[in-house]
Each structure stands twice: as structure tokens, then as C-alpha cells.
Amino acid sequence: MNTAVLEMDHVNAFYGDLRIVQDSCLTLTGGITSVIGRNGMGKTTLMKALMGLVRRSGSIRFCGEEIGTLKPYQIAQKGIGYVPQGRRNFPSLTVEEHLSFCARKAPTGGDVWNKERVYELFPRLYERRTLSGTALSGGEQQMLAIGRALVLAPKLLVMDEPSEGLAPAVIDVLVDFFRRIEGKINVLLVEQDLGFCGRVTDQTNVMSLGSIAYTGSLSELLRDPEKSRRLLGVG
Numbered sequence: 001m002n003t004a005v006l007e008m009d010h011v012n013a014f015y016g017d018l019r020i021v022q023d024s025c026l027t028l029t030g031g032i033t034s035v036i037g038r039n040g041m042g043k044t045t046l047m048k049a050l051m052g053l054v055r056r057s058g059s060i061r062f063c064g065e066e067i068g069t070l071k072p073y074q075i076a077q078k079g080i081g082y083v084p085q086g087r088r089n090f091p092s093l094t095v096e097e098h099l100s101f102c103a104r105k106a107p108t109g110g111d112v113w114n115k116e117r118v119y120e121l122f123p124r125l126y127e128r129r130t131l132s133g134t135a136l137s138g139g140e141q142q143m144l145a146i147g148r149a150l151v152l153a154p155k156l157l158v159m160d161e162p163s164e165g166l167a168p169a170v171i172d173v174l175v176d177f178f179r180r181i182e183g184k185i186n187v188l189l190v191e192q193d194l195g196f197c198g199r200v201t202d203q204t205n206v207m208s209l210g211s212i213a214y215t216g217s218l219s220e221l222l223r224d225p226e227k228s229r230r231l232l233g234v235g
């Protein structure tokens with residue numbers, strides 16, 4: 001049997017003494033899977049637990065290796081790229097500087113994503129390469145946040161609500177991005193926009209009150225009004 005890309009086993013995550021994520025289990029065998037759920041259910045906190053950004057317990061295995069006790073920079077070095085909610089680009093760096101700065105830490109060999117390849121993927125970023133990371137539109141900032149993660153040559157990209165606040169035309173660019181990386185980079189995608197999510201992948205995990213309450217097909221879930229209402233508050 002192939003080793004799963006990611007296995008989160010009975011993971012808890014805390015802010016101070018407050019346990020927000022409770023006993024959550026999530027497996028990504030490969031490809032793209034989403035994490036959906038109503039506001040405040042703990043999706044971002046689960047991603048932060050994976051990236052080592054909050055205190056956590058339980059087991060997190062990446063390609064068979066336990067990473068649940070590693071520090072954020074060690075987790076990034078293992079090949080997990082993080083595209084946080086809100087993009088978090090630096091006002092003092094241009095687009096070009098963001099990509100060059102992050103690429104310094106890139107491992108050599110493997111599937112190399114250099115600056116040129118990021119510009120090829122997002123031509124708009126090339127046009128804006130001399131502008132500050134925060135002088136960009138929301139969509140351009142999202143492309144830059146993705147580009148920053150890509151130049152670190154991730155095997156897994158963890159993306160937290162990439163579609164937030166984006167115009168439909170930019171959402172189409174993101175959908176195209178997912179098609180282009182399919183089979184090359186695995187993705188764990190936190191999303192609120194179920195329409196966008198369904199265009200990207202049918203594999204989903206629903207988070208409810210700090211735990212994963214459903215794992216399976218998104219389209220099947222949305223066809224069940226009672227379950228969708230209970231888990232997602234829709235339908």
C-alpha cells in the first residue's frame with residue numbers, strides 16, 4: 001500500500017489552555033482535498049497545527065514521517081508550503097524580491113519552481129514585479145502568496161481560503177492553477193466558497209466544532225439537504 005501524503009491522527013490544537021481543535025483525523029492519500037465548514041469551526045487552527053504555528057498534540061505524519069513535534073521552519077524544509085489566510089505579503093519587498101528572497105531557501109533538484117516559472121504561471125505578477133507586495137490587488141497578492149510557496153518546491157501546499165475576496169475572473173485563474181499543478185503538487189485547501197471548491201476537487205473534509213465530522217464526496221454531501229444543513233448550515 002502507498003504511504004499517504006498526510007495523516008493527521010487524533011490532533012488537538014490549543015490557544016493557551018483553550019482546546020480549539022479536538023481529536024481531528026484527516027488523511028490525504030494524494031491529489032487535492034478540501035477542508036470546509038462554517039466560520040469559527042477550527043479550520044485555520046487545524047492548518048496552523050499542521051504547520052507548527054500553535055501548540056498541538058496527536059500525530060501528524062508527512063509521507064510517513066512524524067512531523068507533529070517539529071518547528072515551523074523544519075516543517076517547511078520537509079516540503080510543506082503554506083499560503084496563509086490574508087496572504088501576508090511584506091510591504092517593504094517588491095514582487096520580484098519576495099520571489100528571490102524565498103527562492104534562496106529552496107532545495108535543489110526535483111521539480112524546481114523558479115521565479116521565471118512562477119511568472120509563466122501568473123503573467124500578471126511579471127507585469128507587477130517592481131511593485132510592493134501590498135500595492136497589488138487582492139488577486140495579485142494571492143498569486144504572489146502562492147508564488148512564494150511554490151519557489152520552495154513543496155510536495156504539499158496548504159492553502160487557507162485563497163478565494164477570499166477575489167473577483168470571479170481571478171477565481172478562474174486559481175481554478176486553472178489547480179488544474180496545472182494536478183499530479184505534481186498535493187494540496188490541502190481550506191475553503192468557504194463551496195462552488196469554487198467543487199470546481200477544484202470533490203474530496204472533502206467537513207470541520208464542525210473543532211473536529212472532522214465528515215470525510216468523502218462534496219457533491220454527495222450537497223445532495224443530502226439534511227446533512228448539508230447540519231454540517232454546513234446550507235441546503
Ligand SMILES: Nc1ncnc2c1ncn2[C@@H]1O[C@H](COP(=O)(O)OP(=O)(O)OP(=O)(O)O)[C@@H](O)[C@H]1O
Nearest residue numbers: 015018020037038039040041042043044045046192
Ligand atoms: N488567537 C486566538 N486565540 C483564541 N482563540 C482563537 C484565536 N484564533 C482563533 N480563535 C478561536 O478559535 C475558533 C476557531 O477559529 P478558526 O479561525 O480556526 O476557525 P475557522 O473555521 O478557520 O473560521 P473562519 O472560516 O472564520 O476563518 C474560533 O472560535 C476563534 O474565535
